[in-house]
Amino acid sequence: MEKVKKTVKWLEKIMNLLFLACGLLTILFVILITIFLVISGIPAIRNIGIFDFLCGTVWASTAAEPLYGILPFILTSVYGTCGAILIGVPVGLFCAVFLAKMAPRKIGGAVRNVVDLLAGIPSVVYGLAGMILIVPYVREVFHLPDGANLFSAILVLAVMILPSVISVSETAIRAVPEEYEEASLALGATKTETVFKVILPAAKSGIVTAIALGTGRAVGEAMAVMMVAGNVANMPKLFGSVRFLTTAVASEMSYSSGLQRQALFSIALVLFLFIMAINLILGVMTKRREQND
Amino acid sequence: MTENISKTRKIRDLILNLLMVLSAGMICCLLLGLIGYILYRGIPYVSWMLVSTKPSLLRGTVGILPNILNTLYMIVITLVIVLPIGVGAAIYLNEYAKNKKIVRIIELATETLAGIPSILYGLVGMLVFVQFFSLGTSLMAGALTLVIMTLPTIIRTTQESLKTVPRAYREGALGLGAGKWYMIRTVVLPCVIDGIVTGCILAVGRVVGESAALLFTAGMANELLSVPEALQPGNAGSTLTVALYMYAKERGQFDIAFAIAAILLILTFLINMSAKAAARKLRK
Numbered sequence: 151m152e153k154v155k156k157t158v159k160w161l162e163k164i165m166n167l168l169f170l171a172c173g174l175l176t177i178l179f180v181i182l183i184t185i186f187l188v189i190s191g192i193p194a195i196r197n198i199g200i201f202d203f204l205c206g207t208v209w210a211s212t213a214a215e216p217l218y219g220i221l222p223f224i225l226t227s228v229y230g231t232c233g234a235i236l237i238g239v240p241v242g243l244f245c246a247v248f249l250a251k252m253a254p255r256k257i258g259g260a261v262r263n264v265v266d267l268l269a270g271i272p273s274v275v276y277g278l279a280g281m282i283l284i285v286p287y288v289r290e291v292f293h294l295p296d297g298a299n300l301f302s303a304i305l306v307l308a309v310m311i312l313p314s315v316i317s318v319s320e321t322a323i324r325a326v327p328e329e330y331e332e333a334s335l336a337l338g339a340t341k342t343e344t345v346f347k348v349i350l351p352a353a354k355s356g357i358v359t360a361i362a363l364g365t366g367r368a369v370g371e372a373m374a375v376m377m378v379a380g381n382v383a384n385m386p387k388l389f390g391s392v393r394f395l396t397t398a399v400a401s402e403m404s405y406s407s408g409l410q411r412q413a414l415f416s417i418a419l420v421l422f423l424f425i426m427a428i429n430l431i432l433g434v435m436t437k438r439r440e441q442n443d
Numbered sequence: 444m445t446e447n448i449s450k451t452r453k454i455r456d457l458i459l460n461l462l463m464v465l466s467a468g469m470i471c472c473l474l475l476g477l478i479g480y481i482l483y484r485g486i487p488y489v490s491w492m493l494v495s496t497k498p499s500l501l502r503g504t505v506g507i508l509p510n511i512l513n514t515l516y517m518i519v520i521t522l523v524i525v526l527p528i529g530v531g532a533a534i535y536l537n538e539y540a541k542n543k544k545i546v547r548i549i550e551l552a553t554e555t556l557a558g559i560p561s562i563l564y565g566l567v568g569m570l571v572f573v574q575f576f577s578l579g580t581s582l583m584a585g586a587l588t589l590v591i592m593t594l595p596t597i598i599r600t601t602q603e604s605l606k607t608v609p610r611a612y613r614e615g616a617l618g619l620g621a622g623k624w625y626m627i628r629t630v631v632l633p634c635v636i637d638g639i640v641t642g643c644i645l646a647v648g649r650v651v652g653e654s655a656a657l658l659f660t661a662g663m664a665n666e667l668l669s670v671p672e673a674l675q676p677g678n679a680g681s682t683l684t685v686a687l688y689m690y691a692k693e694r695g696q697f698d699i700a701f702a703i704a705a706i707l708l709i710l711t712f713l714i715n716m717s718a719k720a721a722a723r724k725l726r727k
């Protein structure tokens with residue numbers, strides 16, 4: 151009897167430790183990723199000089215006298231993301247309001263299925279569709295020599311951020327207490343006025359979360375953008391071939407070496423810092439929302 | 444009632460309503476158009492030859508059997524590794540953890556992992572698994588990278604379904620003298636099996652759709668690999684998504700790219716449906 155108890159106790163202890171180890175593994179992964187990105191990203195920045203690296207406007211990594219300025223990539227990522235947000239968020243928000251407040255149950259369910267499916271489509275499929283459908287169309291409509299440019303990338307990114315924007319802001323809209331709506335309706339506002347003047351302001355922090363999430367997705371997207379943005383290291387122009395932070399890392403990685411390779415890791419570090427900043431905003435927003443509840 | 448409203452308000456209402464319906468309609472048309480176009484372009488090229496052979500330069504034929512197999516290997520290896528870790532972490536968070544601070548930190552770490560873009564995973568996977576652990580560009584390195592990527596999904600879904608298990612179950616088992624691990628194994632885990640299945644389906648969806656993280660970890664090779672070969676370090680292999688990218692971007696063979704895209708779309712559809720079915724079962 152005593153013996154059985156002892157083995158059971160041991161087993162309990164071991165399992166407890168095992169589960170704790172599983173939990174701690176997630177922390178370890180985050181630390182691992184951070185350390186590897188920082189260690190491999192620092193040397194090139196040191197070598198090139200942080201100012202020349204971040205603010206240099208010319209990226210010529212394979213030239214005889216190579217220049218490593220990543221301002222074009224940073225600006226392209228910022229412009230591209232802003233453009234995608236500018237197009238994607240209004241459409242997503244209108245759709246979220248429709249789903250939460252207006253749609254009959256059956257239609258709402260169908261649209262929600264559509265949104266879920268959009269979220270599941272692999273990014274290379276978006277890229278392929280962009281390459282074949284959007285790029286030639288953009289070229290023809292705007293009379294350009296090549297349709298693979300920032301504008302096409304923005305269109306593809308706008309579609310890709312829709313699912314996260316819609317589902318998060320729909321949840322936020324649904325979380326607004328019904329009393330707000332009833333009070334507004336009782337005061338004589340129409341249903342639509344109520345939605346846009348009472349409910350949306352009340353769901354503000356949730357909507358900001360949705361935008362931050364969409365921003366994160368747009369900044370981090372690589373493959374689809376690689377297929378439609380043209381991938382030339384120019385300063386961003388709406389109808390010029392451009393390269394994003396993500397695609398800058400991906401496009402030269404397979405053949406790079408030496409300082410060029412190190413510089414690619416530094417770009418990844420910059421991208422990582424961008425993402426961490428967005429995550430931080432997201433965390434603060436979620437915390438504030440939890441406190442409000 | 445409605446007559447009392449001024450004309451400008453009425454018009455504004457109408458416009459806003461119209462915009463709402465238009466947005467939702469546009470999104471639906473977009474998806475239908477996208478699916479329709481890809482199936483239209485891709486399905487004619489999906490043949491038995493394509494899915495059952497490997498590419499041959501000699502005969503000038505293209506087959507995607509290696510890519511299909513690689514995708515399967517990738518799914519299986521990833522799930523086998525990520526499931527115990529993810530479920531274990533969720534169990535720790537929900538059942539064992541007493542220290543609130545540790546829970547908060549682990550949850551923060553999980554959220555952080557979920558927010559990191561896949562291209563960065565690919566880079567870190569290359570640095571850590573391919574170079575540091577010298578696995579070489581291989582399916583194993585790719586799968587290990589995907590383990591870190593899918594971990595948050597598994598943890599979150601398991602944790603959510605653990606929360607739905609009534610406390611009375613646990614108290615009952617503990618009251619009867621069961622040890623904590625015994626209680627979890629025999630009472631709690633059987634209750635959350637649906638949640639774990641949902642997590643697995645979502646993870647499969649991520650593995651199937653992933654490309655950026657695999658480009659530099661699992662490589663771009665199109666060789667046919669047997670099961671033991673797939674587990675060995677150094678054997679590179681591209682999944683369907685990576686193959687699509689290569690055919691479309693590097694070689695300009697759009698017919699094959701569209702055929703792969705059609706297959707991927709059908710897979711996505713199936714995965715979505717089964718995730719929905721599992722979630723519905725879970726709610727019951």
